[in-house]
Structure formats: structure tokens, C-alpha cells
Amino acid sequence: MENTSNDAGVEALRLLKATEPPSFLTPNPALSEAARTASQYLFSSLKPFSPKSPLDQLLVDGFDAEQIWQQIDLQTQPLLSTIRRRVKQLVENPEEISQLKVPSEGGNKKEEKSQDEWEEESDGFDEELDEEEEEDEDDEVKEGEGEEEEEETEDEEEEGEDNEEGGVIEDKFFKIDELTKYLEKEEDDFENGEADREGEEEDDEEESDEEGDFGIGDDDDEDEDEEAEGIESARYEDFFGGKKERGSKRKAQVLQESEYSDDEDDMEFDKQTKGTASAHEKQLEKIQSKIELMEKANIDPKTWTMQGEVTAAKRPKNSALEVDLDFEHNVRPAPVITEEVTASIEDIIKKRIIEGHFNDVQRVPKLPSKAPREVKELDDNKSKQGLAELYEQEYVQKTDPTSAPLSFKDEQKNEASMLFKRLCLKLDALSHFNFAPKPVIEDMSIQANVPALAMEEIAPVAVSDAAMLAPEEVFDGKGDIKEETELTKAxxxxxxxxxxxxxxxxxxxxxxxxxxxxxxxxxxxxxxxxxxxxxxxxxxxxxxx
CATH class of the missing domain: 1.20.5 (Single alpha-helices involved in coiled-coils or other helix-helix interfaces)
Incomplete structure (x- = not known):
């Protein structure tokens, strides 16, 4: 059962490898299923090397891409920290590499077969690394083919001697048997409590990785990324020292490439952090970016179009030609002649020709909204009346308004009132005065302000009228009488x-x-x-x- 799942995973990896990159941009169910199978195969193959992984296998049924990626991330985080720590130890102490056990030539055929299978399966993973090695080797071959051939012959002779003396099979890189034995030893040490110090370091590194996910500890992550990049581009000679000159050249080239790729690493790290960020963190990043843009817009100098009234000296030359300016016109703009307007005019003309209306349209006169202003005529002649006579006329007009002479306006008002009365009389006669109000007849009534019955009051003769008055009649105060305790401060x-x-x-x-x-x-x-x-x-x- 496991062999069939492994075969399916290898086939899925080969299918993904043979697929063209543009095919990943289009939805393809078969390609998606192959990617899920390959991910499940890789997850199960890396499970022995990550004992701290919380999942036994990758769950793909009923899960979307984001959930599957989160499961893979749970496994890769502790695995990467362990690999980084171990590679760092090997780089600091190269002597530990020589202490690793190498299997003899007379090893079991099953182990060789498993090793060959593992190498075939790992070809797909190390293809990019091999391509980079081949490109670097081609460049070096072009630089000095003669020197490399001599060095290679010497190295082959030395390797042949080593093989003859030790009776071992030399591989290009680490043996799978050595790696498994070393991992078993590390697991035993960890179980026996010998790896407590390393566990504390690992916990510290994991905490720093978690802090890096939330934007904390960026310097440590950058150092680790630089070390990981240097290790990924390392070669066989860097570990075993077979070719010293090429190893030194390779190290110099690795350092140079790492310096040039700092910016690219930062960008890739930002992309990875964005990919692993949650929805809330992405929303906070969007809000923060908007705030930064708004602050930058407020701080940046405004354009001349946003500075209010700007003279020609305060704006660039011919800058007004590039902007659509709005002008205020006091005159009503001319109507825009369109096809619809011309068609409506033609219809009106045809209609008037058919009806025979050739006269011009008479405009409706507008009624005056305000009364005409009275024009006063100025008389330059000297007045024949004296000042005393003028004062006398003014006094008479004030005391007896009826004696004042009627003006032209008053005569018109009287005439209009008389005409209106005649018109009302004729209209009332048509209705037989049914709707006319009846005249008011004033009846004379004499009212004597004398009581109907005079009654005498029984009172002593010596008592005066003032003594018989009530208190409110004697003293009428302006307000309520209050005691001293009832008074306010004011x-x-x-x-x-x-x-x-x-x-x-x-x-x-x-x-x-x-x-x-x-x-x-x-x-x-x-x-x-x-x-x-x-x-x-x-x-x-x-x-x-």
C-alpha cells in the first residue's frame, strides 16, 4: 500500500515537472489533484525527519489550498529550524563531517537499491541545484579548461587511492545511510536528555521565527536567510576540501552572489510573510498602507491647481494649457445645435406650412412686477406764499385733514371707488339683492349709570369714609409682602x-x-x-x- 502511494507521488511529481508553467495559471482539476498527491507524498517522506510535527499525514480531502498550505507550514517550520541549526554546526566544525561513518563496498544490495531509488526520487528536487552547478561549472570550464582538467585528474587519482585503501564507495554528497544513522543517533540523544541544550536553542530559534512572522526579530531572520542562502549554494568541495582552489573560488563567488541578492531575499521574505499572514493581519497592512499614503499626500507639496488663487508667477510656464479650467460667464451660453434640435425645427416648419400659419409668433407681454416709479417734477419758480402762510397751511392740515386739498392720486382713488360701488350695485340688482349684506341700522338707547336701587349703609355718624376702606384699597403694594427670612440675597x-x-x-x-x-x-x-x-x-x- 505504501509502495503504491509512493509510486503515485513520484508520478505526480514527474507530471508537475513536465507541465508547462502557463498551465498553472488556468484551472485544471487533473493538475490540482496531482499537486495534492505530490504534496501528500512529500509530507509523508519528510515526516521521519520532523518528529515535532503535530500531523501524522497531510489531509487533502475536503480542504482548500490555504488549509493545505497551513498544514505544510506546520511541518516545515520546525524542520527548517532543525536543518539550519545542524548545518550551522557543520559549517562551524567541519571536522564533524569527517567523523561520519561511510558504508563499505560489500554492503547489502538492498541498501544500494534503496539508495539508488532515493537518488532517483531526489533528482526532481535537486534538478535546479544541479542546473546551477552545471552552469557554474561551464563558466569555470570556459575560464580555464586546462587547469581544471589537471585538477580533476589529480582529484580522481586521490579519490581512487582513498577508495582502494578504505574499500568504500565515494558518493557525490552525503550518503542516505549515514544521514539515517545520524538522525537515529540524534533522536536517541534527545530522548535520553543529552540534547537539552540544543532543545533550548531550538525553542529560542522557534520563538524568534514566530516573532519574525509578526514583524519582530527581523535582523535574526535576515542572518538566518543569508546563512541558508550560502548553504544552499555550497558545493562538495566546501565540505570535504577535495579541491582547495575551486573551493576558495566557489566561496568567494557565493559571498559575492549573496551580497547582490540581499534585496531580492528581502523581497522574497516579505512575500513569504504576506503569504503566511492571516486575514486580519492583511487587513491591518492594507489600512496601514492607506494611512501612509494619506500622510504622504498631506506632507507632499500641493500642486498649483490645489493652492487656490494662483498668479502666473506661482505656477509653471504654459501649465494652464494642460488643465481644463472652469470659467464663470455672465452671458447665457448659446444653445448647442444637435441633430435632434434641427429635426424638431424642421418638424415645426413643416407643420406650420401644412396648417398655413405663416404669421410670426406673438410674444406674451410680461406684466410689470413692480409699480412704475413716480416721477417728481421740480419747479424752479419762486414761491408766491410767505413762510408764515406755509406754516399756517401745514398746521391746518394737521389739525383738520379734510381741509387739505386733494391730490391727483386721491382724485383717482375716489373715482375708482365710485366706479366700483356702481358696479357692485348693478351686480346686486341682477341677483335681486339676495347676496347683498343688509344695512346696519343704529338704534338709539339711553343708559343711565345710576343704580336701580339706592340703599343706605348703617354706619356710625362719626366714622369717615377713609376708615371704611379695605386694606388693599388703602395700600396697593407693587409686589408680595415678605418677611425678613423669606427674602433672597438680591x-x-x-x-x-x-x-x-x-x-x-x-x-x-x-x-x-x-x-x-x-x-x-x-x-x-x-x-x-x-x-x-x-x-x-x-x-x-x-x-x-
Whole structure:
């Protein structure tokens, strides 16, 4: 059962390999099914190398492409971190590569057969890598074919000697048996607790990868990507040191290519992060990009068309010719002559010819919306009336309006009212005065404001009318009378101000009264002195006489 599934997966991979790239852009059920089978085969083949994968197999039935990709991503994340860590260790310590066990020539045929099958299956995966190697080798061959041939012969001799001495089969790269044994050893060490330190490092790297998915730890991801790119472009000589000169050249070329491909790696990393991002993260990215565009539009200088009134000195030369400007015309624009307008005019002409109407259309006169303005005539002649007569006429007109002479307007009004009355009288006569209002007859009525019955009040003779008045008749206050506790703060202030005002007025009266009394007293004293002097003079005169 497993062999049949593996064969189906290999066939699916070959089908995808043979398919032209444009075919992937069109919907094809057969191609989609082959891609699902190939993905399932690759997932199951990589399952032994990723023990931390949460899924035992890839579920493709009833799942869409996004869900299948998420399952593959769950497996590839821990696998990539493990491979990166192990390759980094091998790069730092090349001696560990030489310690790997190599199978002898007398190995089992089954192992060789499984190795051959694995190599055939991995041909599809390493085709791109082989093509790059062939291209690089072709370039190197063109640069110096003679030197390479000598180096290759020497390397072959050395390899032959090694094979004869050790009795082993030399492969181009790692043996599958060595890889499986090494992985089994690592799993045993991990189970026995010997790989605790490496597990902590792996957890740290996984956390950094998760942070990188959310935009955190970009520097670590960039370093890992650079190392992975350098490892992917590594060759056999970089690990085993068979060809030193070519290995050094290859390393220099790898470093140079990695420097030039930094920007491309960043772009690919951004695409991968966008592909693995959720719908909410994509929506946030769109909103952030819109915000950045709006902020950039606000910060950037405005064009001259968006700056309001712009003179010729503030805009580029001949820039107004490239823009459709709007002008305000005070005159009504001429009607646009179209085929419909001409056809309607022709129909009207034909109709008037048939009906025989050759007269011009008479325009309806417009009624004046405003009354005509009264034109006043100025008289330059000198008035024959004096100023006193003019004042007399004005006074008479004010006191007796009937005596004023009627103006031309008043005469027209009187004439119009008389004509209207005659017309109403004739109309009422036609209806026998049924709808005419009856005249109002004023009846004279004499009303004597005297009580019908005069009654005497029983009261003492000594009591006056003022004593018989009610309190509200004696004192009619302006407002409601309130006690001191019922008054508000504003009312207390007004009452206090009134009291002060009255007190000041009484004080002024007192001072004025005292002043008047002083004046009167001084006058009386002066008169008294005069009388005394007069009496003294009179008495002296009498004495002399």
C-alpha cells in the first residue's frame, strides 16, 4: 500500500515537472489533484525527519489550498529550524563531517537499491541545484579548461587511492545511510536528555521565527536567510576540501552572489510573510498602507491647481494649457445645435406650412412686477406764499385733514371707488339683492349709570369714609409682602440700598434745612441790627430836636 502511494507521488511529481508553467495559471482539476498527491507524498517522506510535527499525514480531502498550505507550514517550520541549526554546526566544525561513518563496498544490495531509488526520487528536487552547478561549472570550464582538467585528474587519482585503501564507495554528497544513522543517533540523544541544550536553542530559534512572522526579530531572520542562502549554494568541495582552489573560488563567488541578492531575499521574505499572514493581519497592512499614503499626500507639496488663487508667477510656464479650467460667464451660453434640435425645427416648419400659419409668433407681454416709479417734477419758480402762510397751511392740515386739498392720486382713488360701488350695485340688482349684506341700522338707547336701587349703609355718624376702606384699597403694594427670612440675597441688597438712599436723601434735606434756617437767622439778626440802629438814630434825632 505504501509502495503504491509512493509510486503515485513520484508520478505526480514527474507530471508537475513536465507541465508547462502557463498551465498553472488556468484551472485544471487533473493538475490540482496531482499537486495534492505530490504534496501528500512529500509530507509523508519528510515526516521521519520532523518528529515535532503535530500531523501524522497531510489531509487533502475536503480542504482548500490555504488549509493545505497551513498544514505544510506546520511541518516545515520546525524542520527548517532543525536543518539550519545542524548545518550551522557543520559549517562551524567541519571536522564533524569527517567523523561520519561511510558504508563499505560489500554492503547489502538492498541498501544500494534503496539508495539508488532515493537518488532517483531526489533528482526532481535537486534538478535546479544541479542546473546551477552545471552552469557554474561551464563558466569555470570556459575560464580555464586546462587547469581544471589537471585538477580533476589529480582529484580522481586521490579519490581512487582513498577508495582502494578504505574499500568504500565515494558518493557525490552525503550518503542516505549515514544521514539515517545520524538522525537515529540524534533522536536517541534527545530522548535520553543529552540534547537539552540544543532543545533550548531550538525553542529560542522557534520563538524568534514566530516573532519574525509578526514583524519582530527581523535582523535574526535576515542572518538566518543569508546563512541558508550560502548553504544552499555550497558545493562538495566546501565540505570535504577535495579541491582547495575551486573551493576558495566557489566561496568567494557565493559571498559575492549573496551580497547582490540581499534585496531580492528581502523581497522574497516579505512575500513569504504576506503569504503566511492571516486575514486580519492583511487587513491591518492594507489600512496601514492607506494611512501612509494619506500622510504622504498631506506632507507632499500641493500642486498649483490645489493652492487656490494662483498668479502666473506661482505656477509653471504654459501649465494652464494642460488643465481644463472652469470659467464663470455672465452671458447665457448659446444653445448647442444637435441633430435632434434641427429635426424638431424642421418638424415645426413643416407643420406650420401644412396648417398655413405663416404669421410670426406673438410674444406674451410680461406684466410689470413692480409699480412704475413716480416721477417728481421740480419747479424752479419762486414761491408766491410767505413762510408764515406755509406754516399756517401745514398746521391746518394737521389739525383738520379734510381741509387739505386733494391730490391727483386721491382724485383717482375716489373715482375708482365710485366706479366700483356702481358696479357692485348693478351686480346686486341682477341677483335681486339676495347676496347683498343688509344695512346696519343704529338704534338709539339711553343708559343711565345710576343704580336701580339706592340703599343706605348703617354706619356710625362719626366714622369717615377713609376708615371704611379695605386694606388693599388703602395700600396697593407693587409686589408680595415678605418677611425678613423669606427674602433672597438680591432682595436684601435692594432693600438695603433703598434704605441707604432714603437715609442719604433725608440727610441732604436736613443739611439744606439747617442752611436755610441759618440764612433766615442771619437775615433776622441783620434786620434786628438795622432796626436797632434806626431806632437809635430816631431817638437821637428826637433828643436833638
Amino acid at each position: 432682595e436684601r441688597k435692594t432693600r438695603r440700598a433703598n434704605k441707604k438712599r432714603k437715609f442719604k436723601a433725608e440727610a441732604v434735606k436736613r443739611t439744606n434745612k439747617k442752611a436755610q434756617e441759618g440764612v433766615i437767622r442771619s437775615k433776622v439778626n441783620g434786620f434786628y441790627k438795622v432796626m436797632v440802629e434806626v431806632t437809635s438814630l430816631m431817638s437821637g434825632a428826637c433828643f436833638l430836636s
